[in-house]
Amino acid sequence: xxxxxxxxxxxxxxxxxxxxxxxxxxxxxxxxxxxxxxxxxxxxxxxxxxxxxxxxxxxxxxxxxxxxxxxxxxxxxxxxxxxxxxxxxxxxxx
Amino acid sequence: xxxxxxxxxxxxxxxxxxxxxxxxxxxxxxxxxxxxxxxxxxxxxxxxxxxxxxxxxxxxxxxxxxxxxxxxxxxxxxxxxxxxxxxxxxxxxxxxxxxxxxxxxxxxxxxxxxxxxxxxxxxxxxxxxxxxxxxxxxxxxxxxxxxxxxxxxxxxxxxxxxxxxxxxxxxxxxxxxxxxxxxxxxxxxxxxxxxxxxxxxxxxxxxxxxxxxxxxxxxxxxxxxxxxxxxxxxxxxxxxxxxxxxxxxxxxxxxxxxxxxxxxxxxxxxxxxxxxxxxxxxxxxxxxxxxxxxxxxxxxxxxxxxxxxxxxxxxxxx
Numbered sequence: 001x002x003x004x005x006x007x008x009x010x011x012x013x014x015x016x017x018x019x020x021x022x023x024x025x026x027x028x029x030x031x032x033x034x035x036x037x038x039x040x041x042x043x044x045x046x047x048x049x050x051x052x053x054x055x056x057x058x059x060x061x062x063x064x065x066x067x068x069x070x071x072x073x074x075x076x077x078x079x080x081x082x083x084x085x086x087x088x089x090x091x092x093x094x
Numbered sequence: 095x096x097x098x099x100x101x102x103x104x105x106x107x108x109x110x111x112x113x114x115x116x117x118x119x120x121x122x123x124x125x126x127x128x129x130x131x132x133x134x135x136x137x138x139x140x141x142x143x144x145x146x147x148x149x150x151x152x153x154x155x156x157x158x159x160x161x162x163x164x165x166x167x168x169x170x171x172x173x174x175x176x177x178x179x180x181x182x183x184x185x186x187x188x189x190x191x192x193x194x195x196x197x198x199x200x201x202x203x204x205x206x207x208x209x210x211x212x213x214x215x216x217x218x219x220x221x222x223x224x225x226x227x228x229x230x231x232x233x234x235x236x237x238x239x240x241x242x243x244x245x246x247x248x249x250x251x252x253x254x255x256x257x258x259x260x261x262x263x264x265x266x267x268x269x270x271x272x273x274x275x276x277x278x279x280x281x282x283x284x285x286x287x288x289x290x291x292x293x294x295x296x297x298x299x300x301x302x303x304x305x306x307x308x309x310x311x312x313x314x315x316x317x318x319x320x321x322x323x324x325x326x327x328x329x330x331x332x333x334x335x336x337x338x339x340x341x342x343x344x345x346x347x348x349x350x351x352x353x354x355x356x357x358x359x360x361x362x363x364x365x366x367x368x369x370x371x372x373x374x375x376x377x378x379x380x381x382x383x384x385x386x387x388x389x390x391x392x393x394x395x396x397x398x399x400x401x402x403x404x405x406x407x408x409x410x411x412x
Contacts, residue, residue, distance in 0.1 A: 003397050004191060007184070024247075025181045027190060029393075030400035041174050044167075045254070064121050 007056040008034040010041075012048035020052050028053075111312055116242040119185035127311055130304070131241050132186050133202075134313060136193045139179035140204035143197075144378050146172045148212040149221060157215060164261045165218065171258065175251045182243035198383050206364065207290050209372030216269055216276075216283035222262015224284075224291040224329065230255050231325050232295065240312035263332065270336040284333065285341045292356075293364045295322040301361075326354050 005027040011020035023042045028034035034053040043051070062070055078084050087094060095103075103122050110117065117123055146169050153169065156162035180190055196202035207225050212218060233255065236248045269280035296318040299305055308314040316324075326345075333340050344357030366372065 002394070003401075004189070005393065005397060024178060025184070026177060029396035030403065033396065033400075040170075041177050044170070044174065061120065064118070 005029050008038075008053045009056050009059060010034075010038040011052040011054075012038075012042055013050040014048055016049060020050065023047075025056060031055075111240050111310075114240075114312075116245065117240050118242045126307075128186050130308070130311070130313060131244065132183055132188050134308075135179055135183040135186075135241075135244055136188070136196065137203050137205075139176045139183060139193065140197045140202055141208065142172045142176035142179060144204045144208045144382065145225075146176075147378055147381055148208055148210070148374075149218060151212050152215060152218050155215070156218075161265070164257075168222070168258050168261060171254050175247075175254070178247040178250060179244075182241075182247045185243050194386060198379065198386065200370065200379070203368065205294060206367040206372060207294050208378060209367050209375045210286070210290055211374050214279050214283060216266070216279040217287070219262050219265030219269060219280065220283035220287040222258050222260075223266050223332070224262075224287050225294070226255055226258040226262060227329060228291050228294045228325050230259060231321050231328075235314070235316045235321060238312070238315050263336075266338070267336050270338055280336075281338055284338050288341050289359065289363075290367075292322055292326070292359055293361075295319075295325065297361065297364070323353055326356055330354055 006029075007025055008028055008031075009025050010023045012023045013020045023038075026034065026037050026041055028037050031053060034055075035051055038051050038053055042048070074080075104124055107117075107123060107127075117127075149165060149169050149172075153162065153165055156165050180193060183193060184190060193202065197204065207228075212221065230252065233248050233252050237245055237252060239245045239248065266280050266284075269276040271277075296302060299317045299319045302318055305314065305317055309317065330340055330345065342357045344355065346355050348355045367375070370376075
C-alpha cells in the first residue's frame, strides 16, 4: 500500500536569545529528512540558527469553538493588570 | 447543523471579515470560502512549481557564473514558494497528493504565462523583470488576504521575490547597453513577454465572475484591472530608462487619469492558452508528470527506510 510522507511542523530560532517560532510545515519521510528539508525551505537567507521539527500529528490544538470558555474568563480579571491599582501621582515608577 | 445555526455562523463570519479579522484553519468557514481558497492557493502553488521549468531551461547555459548562481537561487526560491503554498492549502483539508493529481490531470490550472517558451537568454531577463514584476504586484496585494496561512506565505514570498525582479531587470539593462545584437535580443524578449504579462492579471473585471465574491471575502484586495494598470504605470518608465520600446502603439500617458492608456489585449489568445492550446502547455505537463512518476521510487524508498529505522529503534528499546 502506498504510504505518503507525513507532515511536520517547523520551528526556527532566528537568533540566540529569541524563542523558536512556528515557521510553517513540510513533508518528510523521517525526522532527519524533515530537518534537512526545513533548512532548505525555511532558512535560505540566514533566517535561523536552530530548527525544531515535530510531526504534526503530535500537536494537540485547542478548538476555536471552545474559545469563549477557554479564553473569555480572563477578560474580567482586570486585577491581573498593573493599571487596576490606584497609586498616588508622586509614585512615578512602579 | 440546522439552517438557522448555519445562517448565524455565516453572519458571524462575514462580520469577522468586515472588521479585518484573519481566518485560521480550524475556524468555522462557509464551504464556498474553503473551496475557493483551496482552488486559488493550490493554483498559485502549481504556478510556482511549473514556473521553474522555463527558467530551469537556461541554468546550464547562463552566460556567467554570476548569472548562473542567481538563476539557480531564483529557481530554488520558486520551488520553496510552491512548498509554502501547498502547506497553506493543506491546512484547509486537501492533501498534497490530491493537489498534484489535480495539476497532472489538468483539473487544476496554473498561470498561463508559463506556457510560453524561453527561447533566448534575454527571456530570462524579461521573465524576471516582467513576469516576477507582475507576480509581485499580485502578491503584495495578497499579503492582506483574509486567510491567515495564505497571508503569511505571501509575506515570506514577497520578501524573497524582490531579488528576482532586480536580477531580471539587470539582465535586460546589460543587454540593452550591449552590442546592437544584444539590444535587439532584449527588445525581442520584451515584445514577446509584454502582452502575456498583462494577461497574468486575469480577465477584465466585467468578465471576471469571481471578483465580487473574492473582494467581499478579502481573498482579493484589488481587482484585476486595478492591478494591471498599476503594473503598466510602474513598468513603462523602467523600459524607457533602458531605452526599450513597449510594443503597444496605443500606449500613452493620460494626464487627466494620471495613468497610462493602453491598447486592447488579445483575450482570444488568453483563453486559448488557458484551455491548453498555448505553445508549451503539453511540454510543461509532460515534464511535471515525468518528474513525479520517475521520482516515485525515491519517495517510496525513503518511506520504507524511515519505517525500517523506526522499527529498529523500537526493537532496541524493548
